[in-house]
Amino acid sequence: VVDSMDALDKVVQEREDALRLLQTGQERARPGAWRRDIFGRIIWHKFKQWVIPWHLNKRYNRKRFFAMPYVDHFL
Structure with a gap:
């Protein structure tokens, strides 16, 4: 059985x-994309539906899904 x-x-x-x-x-x-966070780690970011576009969303723009140039990447 x-x-x-x-x-x-x-x-x-x-x-x-x-x-x-x-x-x-x-x-x-659930669609998404691999992104690098501010610490250099690669994470899976899940896409979500929003009422407003991402470039007008202040809360989304405060998140950092990219590595800053002054951050030392670790292995």
């Missing part, structure tokens, strides 16, 4: 992935 449920879950997940690829062209369920 456990094996059949795992197989069924796998089939459902593959179907959802295929449908998402056909509709949106995105492999992930």
Whole structure:
């Protein structure tokens, strides 16, 4: 029973992935991008829907998704 449920879950997940690829062209369920934070770490940033554009959003512009030139990057 456990094996059949795992197989069924796998089939459902593959179907959802295929449908998402056909509709949106995105492999992930929630689109995003890899970005570098102010400490040099690479993080996954999830895209969100906003009422106003990003360049007019003061709260979004306070976040720093890029590395500052004076920050020493670590390995």
